[in-house]
Amino acid sequence: MSSRDSIQIENMEFLNYINIDIILGLSLGIVVLLYLYLEWKYRHWKRRGVPHLKANSLIFGNVKELFFSKDVRKSLYDHIYNYHKGEPVMGYYEFQNPVLMVRDLDLAKKVLSQNFYSFSNQRFSVSPRVDPYMAMNPFSRTYHDKWKESRAVLTPGLTQGKLRSYPQVFLKPYKDLCKFIDESHGEDFELNDLSNRVATDVIASWGWGVEGNAFSKVESSIYNTFKDMSLESYGLDLMVSNKFLSRIMGYRMFSKTQSEFFTDLTRKCLDASTGSNGPPCLLQISAQAILKCDEFDTSDKENFIKEVTAGLCTFFLDGFATTSMIFSVLLYELMMNMNVQSKLREEIKELDNNLTIENVEKLEYLDMCLSEVLRMRTPFHYLGRTCTAKCDLGPVQFQPGDDVIIPVSSIHMDPDYFPNPEQFNPEHWSAENRKRRHPMTSLYFGFGPRMCLGLNYAKIFLKIIVSSLINDYEIVPPTNHQYDPITWNRSKAFIQFSDQSLYVKFEKLDS
Numbered sequence: 001m002s003s004r005d006s007i008q009i010e011n012m013e014f015l016n017y018i019n020i021d022i023i024l025g026l027s028l029g030i031v032v033l034l035y036l037y038l039e040w041k042y043r044h045w046k047r048r049g050v051p052h053l054k055a056n057s058l059i060f061g062n063v064k065e066l067f068f069s070k071d072v073r074k075s076l077y078d079h080i081y082n083y084h085k086g087e088p089v090m091g092y093y094e095f096q097n098p099v100l101m102v103r104d105l106d107l108a109k110k111v112l113s114q115n116f117y118s119f120s121n122q123r124f125s126v127s128p129r130v131d132p133y134m135a136m137n138p139f140s141r142t143y144h145d146k147w148k149e150s151r152a153v154l155t156p157g158l159t160q161g162k163l164r165s166y167p168q169v170f171l172k173p174y175k176d177l178c179k180f181i182d183e184s185h186g187e188d189f190e191l192n193d194l195s196n197r198v199a200t201d202v203i204a205s206w207g208w209g210v211e212g213n214a215f216s217k218v219e220s221s222i223y224n225t226f227k228d229m230s231l232e233s234y235g236l237d238l239m240v241s242n243k244f245l246s247r248i249m250g251y252r253m254f255s256k257t258q259s260e261f262f263t264d265l266t267r268k269c270l271d272a273s274t275g276s277n278g279p280p281c282l283l284q285i286s287a288q289a290i291l292k293c294d295e296f297d298t299s300d301k302e303n304f305i306k307e308v309t310a311g312l313c314t315f316f317l318d319g320f321a322t323t324s325m326i327f328s329v330l331l332y333e334l335m336m337n338m339n340v341q342s343k344l345r346e347e348i349k350e351l352d353n354n355l356t357i358e359n360v361e362k363l364e365y366l367d368m369c370l371s372e373v374l375r376m377r378t379p380f381h382y383l384g385r386t387c388t389a390k391c392d393l394g395p396v397q398f399q400p401g402d403d404v405i406i407p408v409s410s411i412h413m414d415p416d417y418f419p420n421p422e423q424f425n426p427e428h429w430s431a432e433n434r435k436r437r438h439p440m441t442s443l444y445f446g447f448g449p450r451m452c453l454g455l456n457y458a459k460i461f462l463k464i465i466v467s468s469l470i471n472d473y474e475i476v477p478p479t480n481h482q483y484d485p486i487t488w489n490r491s492k493a494f495i496q497f498s499d500q501s502l503y504v505k506f507e508k509l510d511s
């Protein structure tokens with residue numbers, strides 16, 4: 001080896017040495033800087049002088065258990081709600097995102113209603129490129145992105161007056177349900193399955209003006225598509241906890257196939273409804289509302305179909321799982337609490353089989369039973385907002401970008417407001433008890449300008465079908481299945497579910 005070669009080798013070894021040193025040094029520097037940055041992020045609430053829960057994970061803040069164990073959002077929120085309970089607000093972290101839980105009921109009212117302009121947006125946003133129909137749901141729309149207009153399109157088809165005019169929408173599926181029950185000759189029924197079928201038929205009928213055929217023996221594509229929509233996933237959890245990650249992962253609620261299914265169904269129904277004299281449905285009512293609204297481009301036929309489909313997807317997505325779940329747990333609670341069921345039946349029997357929508361809407365005890373199940377099993381266990389304009393609300397000064405949550409389910413289960421909250425007790429809703437409580441203690445349909453758009457539909461659906469069932473059948477414990485109190489152990493993102501099978505039996509009553 002020449003002396004030139006040996007110098008070259010020495011230089012290369014020296015360079016390798018320097019490279020490793022530099023790489024190690026730089027990596028260490030980056031880790032230290034990242035650590036200091038995260039530490040700084042997790043001092044957010046301390047800097048703002050807000051009482052808070054310390055982050056227990058450098059990456060996940062306070063929500064590590066949601067992603068790595070069986071813990072659910074509801075128990076995390078209960079924990080924060082009960083921590084230093086006297087404080088009106090409590091800060092915590094979802095990943096590095098500081099979130100403020102508002103516990104004080106007057107302050108919650110200010111956030112949801114009186115200061116709506118500063119808190120008009122949901123905590124999450126959906127990209128129209130990734131999930132066009134979810135992005136067009138009023139739920140996801142921001143104040144400045146046609147939120148008001150898309151509510152206005154759906155509102156005329158969801159008023160009490162309109163729904164009362166077409167009882168067949170509810171009564172035909174009820175008849176099919178009875179036939180299904182009667183043909184089974186006393187078998188046990190699983191309520192989640194039964195309620196999904198009824199909800200499918202009513203939504204198909206009022207939404208698109210078609211039969212859902214969920215009780216039919218032949219395969220129903222509508223029923224299959226409806227029941228396959230999943231509202232529980234880590235994607236949804238990410239959507240609310242970490243907007244950045246969920247955007248990168250491109251999480252969507254409506255898959256491509258489902259979006260195509262709904263577009264196709266709407267297109268066919270729109271064509272069929274042109275010039276038809278049949279009873280109206282939400283599709284026709286909202287299509288007319290869209291045509292009258294300057295904000296939507298209706299000159300392009302495909303765009304018009306997309307707008308109509310988006311409204312119907314909203315009706316389906318926001319209305320199917322919620323009403324179906326409440327229907328099944330209410331029937332189950334009535335089976336578990338036979339004294340309540342008997343009292344309810346006495347009230348219904350006074351109508352002497354004259355179960356019109358107007359008559360059942362007036363039944364006080366039915367309303368109390370429904371409120372009670374909505375309190376205990378509220379589908380949306382919290383309301384979330386992002387602050388968009390600076391706002392001073394006394395205990396805390398809100399800044400644009402602050403995420404705020406109102407812990408609905410923790411409020412509903414607070415013994416200070418509802419004694420024995422774990423017990424299904426419709427008396428919680430007697431006129432006397434209602435008067436004694438703060439109005440913000442019942443938040444199952446939300447509050448303020450973003451309040452549930454489908455509450456008339458949900459109440460009428462539940463009241464007419466539950467009262468008809470209680471009038472015609474006794475709901476008794478199953479013969480061949482176990483039945484236990486409901487466990488509320490699955491609550492992904494904002495919707496709560498029970499993963500339990502809920503079995504009951506129906507015994508026909510003499511009319």
Ligand code: HEM
Nearest residue numbers: 138139315318319322323380444445446450452453454458
């Ligand atoms: C038992 C059934 C239902 C419950 C408990 C329920 C509950 C809620 C709650 C709590 C909110 C407010 C969310 C917030 O403020 O952040 C909401 C919003 C909404 N609900 Fe419902 N809902 C039910 C059924 C329905 C149905 C049948 C529809 C059908 C159209 C519907 C459509 C909507 C829409 C579009 C919004 C968004 C409103 C907006 O942001 O402007 N919901 N619902």
